[in-house]
Amino acid sequence: MTIIEGMASGFLQSISLAVFPYLFVGSIFGLIIGVIPGLSGHFAMAMAVTFLYQMEPAAGIGFILGAHATVAQGGGLTAILFSTPGTGQNAATLLDGPAMRDKGEAGIAVGAAMASCFLGATFGAIVLGLLIPVLREVVLFFGPPEVVVLAFLALTFVAVLGKEDMTRSLIAALLGLLLAMIGVDNVTNTHRFTLGSDRLADGLQLVPVILGLFAVAEMIDLWTRGGSLARHAPEALSARDTQRQIFRGIGEALRNWWLVLRCSAIGTTMGLIPGLGSAPAAFVAYGHAKQSSPDRDTFGQGNVKGVIGPEASNDAVEGGALASTIAFGIPGSSSMAILLSGLFILGLDTGPQMLNEHVDIIFVMIFTIIIGNLIGTVVGMFLVNPLSRATSIRASIMVPVLMAVIATGAFAGERAIFDIGVAVVFGILGYIMKVLNYSRAAMLIGFVLGFAVEKNLYLALLLDGPFFVIQPIPLGLAVVTVVFLAWNVWLIIRDKKRLIPHGRRS
C-alpha cells in the first residue's frame, strides 16, 4: 500500500458510517473529561480502552484517540472560565486566559483557544503524516544526551516567563526541581524527602500538584476576596455577545497564523521527545509567544496571544507523541502506553509492520486527530454559554462546588485520598506564591522537567561518559541553549536601562 492509497483509504474510513459515530462519541467524551479539572487524557483513554473489546479496529481507534485528542480543548475552557486547569496541559493557559475573562473578554479567549487547538492539532497530525517515511530515524534522533540538553533549553524559558522578577522565578523553578526529587530515586533506590511515608515514596503526582498550585489557590483567593469569578464583568454576557466574541476570537487566532504555526511546531517537536510531555510544551510556547511579541508588557494581563500560543502547542503535541508509538510500538508516555494496549486489543501490530502494511490505520489516526478536534471545537463553542454564566455565580456557592470537583479530580488519577491532601497543601503554597508574586509557572516547569533532566543525565553519563555534551547533536543543541540564554539576559539588561529613565520601574 502506498502512502497516497493509505491516505485516501484512511480518510474514507474515518468519515464512514462504521467509524464516524464512534469518533464523534469519543471526541465529546474527551471534551467532557477535559472540562472536569484533574481528569486528563490519560484518564479518558483508560476509561475508553475498556470498551474496545467489541469494536472493529478503525472504529476503536476513532473512539479511543478521539477521546484523547479533545481533552486539551475541554481543559482550555475550564482554564479560561474557572481559573482551573482542566488538564495539566492547560496550566500555561492560566497566565492570560482568566485575565481576559476578568476584562469581560471570555468569549474572545475561548474562541481563540478553540481555533488554536484545532489548528495546532491539524499541524501536528500533518507533520506526523509527512514524517512517515523517515519516522524511525526521527524517533531515534533523541537519546539521553539530546534529551538532557533539550530539557535544559526548556528550563531556560523560565527566564522569559518571569522576566519581571527573575530572582523570584529562579527561586520558584529551583523549588520545583527540588520537589521533583521527592520519592524513591530510580537509580539508587534511596528514599529522598519521603519522611518515611509510603505514599511519598512514589513521588508527587503531577495532577494534584497542578490542581493545588493553580485551582485550589484560585479558590482560596476567590473565597477570601468574595464576589464572583469574572471580576470586572459582574453581568454575564448575553448569548449573542458571547457568540460575537467567539467569532472575534477565531479571527484573532487566524490573524496570528504565523504564531500559531511556530507554537504548533514547538508542541510537535516536544511531543516527539520522549519523557517531556505536553505541560512543558505549552509553557515553552507561551514563553516563545511572549518573547516574540512587540507588546510583551501586556502578557499576563489578558493578551490573546498568551492564550493562542499554549493552546496551539498543547494540541500539536499529539502528532509528535504518536510517532514513537507507531514507529516502534514503544510508548513515549503513559497515555501512549494505554493507546498501545488498545491497539493490541484491536488486533493491530505497531512498529515496522504497521508502517509497511497498515499505512491506512496510521492515516485513520491522523484524520481522527483532525476531525476529533474539529468536533471538539464546534461542540466546545456551544458549551461556552452555559459555562460562562456560571462565572458570575457568587463565591460562597461557586467555591464549595468547584472544590468538590477539584478534590474528585485529584483523587481519581490514583484513587488516593493522599492526593487530595497534596492538592490542598499545594493550594496553600500556590496562594502564598500568588500573594508574594512568585511564579507558579516557573515552579511547575522545574517540577516537570526535574524528572527528565535527572534521569537522562544519569543515563547519558553512564552510556557516553562525562563528555557526552561534546557529541555533534547535543553540542549543537547546547550552543542554541547558551545563545538563547544570553539573548534573554541581554534583553533584560536592555529593558531595565530603557525603563528606568522613564521612571516606570522603582
Next chain:
Amino acid sequence: MRRAFLKSAAAIVAATSLLGGGAFAQSPAEFYKDNVIKWIVPYDPGGGYDDYSRMIAPYLEKHTGARVDIVNMPGSGGMKGAVEIFNSPSDGTYVGIINGSAMVTNQLAEIEGANYKVGDYSYLGRIVSDPRVFVVAANSGIDDFEDMQSDGETAVVGATGLGGSTYVDAVIIGDVFGIDQKVVHGFDRSGDIRTAMLRGDVDAMWGSLGSALKGIESGDHKVILHAEKEDRPELAGAPSIYDVAQQTENPERSLKILRSWEALNAVGRPVAGPPGIPEDRLAFLQDAFMKAVNDPEFVATAAESGRDLLPATGAEMSEIAKAATELEDDIKALFVRAIRGEI
C-alpha cells in the same frame, strides 16, 4: 469538607460490612450467585495485567455466577494493590491479580511498604508466567551467547530500576555465567531500553518473551539465551541457561541458583485473595478459576489477541510461592544483594 469525607467513609464501611458479613449457612454456589467479586488490578488500565483480567472476568462470572468488578489500583510498582488484596476482607469477595515475581523480590529484600507475605495469600491459580529471554540488538555485532562471552568487549546491558526484574535477571545470570557486562539501570520502562538498543546505546537486555516478540519478528532484536527447559519455535537457535550451566566451573552451584531464580519467575501472574478465605469458598473459587482458564472460548480469545497462557492451580501456586520465598541462606543473600543493587 472533612465532615463530608468522614460521612462518606462511614457509609462505605457500613455498606461493605453489610455486603460482606452475609449469612453463614450457605453453600458457596449460593453465596456467589448474584454476589459481587471485586477484582483488584494493581496497575493502570491498559497494561498486560489489566488485559488478562478483563479477558478472564466474563468467564469467571460464568463459572461462579457472581458479577466481577475490576478495580484498578496502581501505585508503588504494583505493591499498593498487592497490599490492598492482602488486607481486604477474607469473605471470598475480594481477589486480584498480582505481579508475583516482583512481590517476592520486594519481600525478600524487605523493601519498605512490602506489608504482605507472598506465601500466605489464598491462591486461586495462575494465568501465565512469562518465559524470560536475553535479547541483543541486531546491530550490536553480537551474534550469539558464545560470541558475547568471547569477543573481549564489555556488553552494555540495559535495565529499569534497581530490584526490577530486568535488573535482577541481568545481575543474577551475569554472576552465574561470569558474563563480561556493564549493567546500566535507570530506564523508566522496558520500552525505553528497547529504544536505546535501536539507537545502539545498549547492547542487550533481559525481558519476557511476550514483550520481546515484536522486536524479534521485525529483525531488530535477537534472542541469544533463554530460561526455558523445553524448546519453543520462537527460541530456535538460542541455548537454554540450563545447558550453558553445565559448562560453568561449578555446575552444581550454578544449577542451584538457576533453580531458585526459576522458582522466582514461576510465580508469574497469580490470581489471589487475602489469607483466611473460608475453605469451601476458596475451593469453589479455585475450581471456577480453573474452569474459566480452560474454557475453550477463553483459550480462543487469548490466542486471538496473542496472549500466552500457562495456567497453574491454586494448590500448585501456593507451593510455588512458598518455594520462591524460602531460599537457602547463601542463595537468599545473593538474591537480596542483587535486588538491592549491591552486586
